Amino acid sequence: MANTLRFLIVDDFSTMRRIVRNLLKESGYTEADEAEDGVAALNKLRNSRFDFVVTDINMPNMNGFQLLAEIKSDEKLKHLPVLMVTAEARKEDIVAAAQGGAAGYIVKPFTKATLEEKVANILKKMGL
């Protein structure tokens, strides 16, 4: 199942998008697309099929919290797991993400093992 899941990686830094994409690929998740902010991400989510969203928080136009809120308030998208991968390390941000419906939260800088573990745990909880 793992290799058929389609990921959307959202980050305003292309370096980070490439890193996450390569790490996912190494973990066997070969299907992925990228978006540079929340607006571009929503556009892609509403026009194509995705199974998992990995998003940064601090982005222009629409940040990760706003994207999370949009996803969770959209009947067609709210089932999607959203993993926040961010440099925002304030406790209030972590709590806000959890309360907003995020499936996981990773602080940058992170390791390959951390990303792999969080994605696997989320998929397990979803029964995938």
Add this chain to the structure above:
Amino acid sequence: MDTSDSTQSASHGDVTDVHQKIGHLTRQLHNALNELGYTERLRGTMGELPDAKSRLSYIARLTGEAAEKVLNRVELAKSEQDELASDTQAVKAALIKDPVRAVASGRLLNYLADVEKRTREADSHLTEIMMAQDFHDLTGQVIARVVSLAATIEEQLVQLVIQTAPNPVALQTPAPAPREHLAGPVVDPEHTPDVVTDQSQVDDLLASLGF
């Protein structure tokens, strides 16, 4: 009084006049700063400078660590590649000399197992080199904040010059800089309250919330 005396006297008078003018301008500037509220604003901006210094130190540290990590991994990988190249030449020579013996002795099989192991190690080095590039994202966010601070100071100084000029030009009120809600990377975790410093603290916090 001769001509030179009168010249000196006039010159002394000029210097006194200049001093008086400078004193007058200084007082005007001081009053203007107070009246316009710039004293507090400039003081407030200057208060952010130590933070900018801390952010620049953070950038220097992060880029330095990334460079070290990459160089360490490259050195390791190159050393392992050299060994592999040397082993390959030796096995090749053994195969040419006596192919049956090279296979029967298990040398070829051992070599292939070694290649498999070293390939995995090379992949690990490449992953670590890739991960080291995450400094670009983190430092990019911090640099954006320092640039924003520099722009604020510049803007305030320009406004000050405009307002205190002898013939003030029409004042353009600067649009207030958007207050960023998000804090960005934590550059000084020891002196920043209510932040997490590693992933285990995130996990503990989420676990305490029932996640």
